[in-house]
Amino acid sequence: MTFATVMVSLALSQPNEARLQVAGDLAARFEAGVIGVAAAEFTPPLYFTTGEQAQDLIEQGEAALQTRLGELEQHFRSVVGGRAAPLSWRAALDFPVRYVLAQARAADILVTGSIPPGVSDAFAVASPKDLVMQAGRPLLVVPDNATWLDLSTVLVAWKETPEARRALVDALPLLAKATDVVVTEILENTSEYDACEARLDDVVAWLGRHQIVASARVEQPGQGRNVAAKLDAVAADVSAGLVVAGAYGHSRFRELVLGGVTEHLVTRTERCVLLSH
Structure with missing residues (x-):
């Protein structure tokens, strides 16, 4: 009875420290590898624009998302690195739920954070409300105040x-x-x-x-x-x-x-x- 691979889903605009700490704790307990995963899709503006202006806006938005995904990878490696072997990272410009669900095939358990009632942003958040019903893997939901997985x-x-x-x-x-x-x-x-x-x-x-x-x-x-x-x-x-x-x-x-x-x-x-x- 073990977990060989833990996957942790990171959020762009929500705290990730607790879920990363718990993912690292799982990796240490089970001598498991950890896969970090994150995705976001550029949110189109509310106003209408066309042509080169629209293309520039999209490119700037996607570049900002790529920068943010790179920051999440660094945070993931700094917190989990040293407690998991192997350690790997997956990220994409995609709808977060769709991307995380596709990657879940590679893991035994999926770790994510809780989400406040009413929060919904399909462009930036892989909501646990969606993941739990569709992942086909056990979902470990971690509150923001957790520092480790207490199994007492x-x-x-x-x-x-x-x-x-x-x-x-x-x-x-x-x-x-x-x-x-x-x-x-x-x-x-x-x-x-x-x-x-x-x-x-x-x-x-x-x-x-x-x-x-x-x-x-x-x-x-x-x-x-x-x-x-x-x-x-x-x-x-x-x-x-x-x-x-x-x-x-x-x-x-x-x-x-x-x-x-x-x-x-x-x-x-x-x-x-x-x-x-």
Whole structure:
């Protein structure tokens, strides 16, 4: 159970220090290589222009983006260099989500930062809200205040869904290095308490067969049935440094409309979150 290659997605206009520190931490723990990746597309002006003036404007804009991408590469190498072997960099003038999704084929896990609610710039930001539903790789979302990946206690947010099962499998390398693992399910109906206990017993036993010792914790619905707030409260109570959860979407046509808990975990998380879809 290991990660051989970690990929970290950098943002042009948001803090990158936390995600770089965590990517370097992962590389050191697993003796993994790290690929840094970034992209941006020139944003056309709101006003209309044509001819040579338009071409000059585009060339100047793209040159500025190339300069910024070069600065990101230097930052990436200065923070992660020395903790990863091999170390490589990929960048392009492209829409960030499209570019990062294409590069994800080369990695075992994708590291990115959280994003404030309402922030959306398809020309400059590879939003975790898009990456988590389409990457086909586990996504580690890192809040800006993180300095390392704290695996002293890992909280697994269980739900009887394929996404939760996928997340648990994807998280095995991290769970194997954790000091404590707590598997919790937040009841939607109190009448299912016994069934919930049986589900968590199965999950704990399955982890045990992978030499991971875990405990189970059944949680009653929170006030107002706010599952995201209840999950935060449980994570705080057990002092979790990492939350593992399945990622859920509500759109039948494009999986970009996230469920409430998933939306919360990628926009308001106070701790690292591993999400799988």
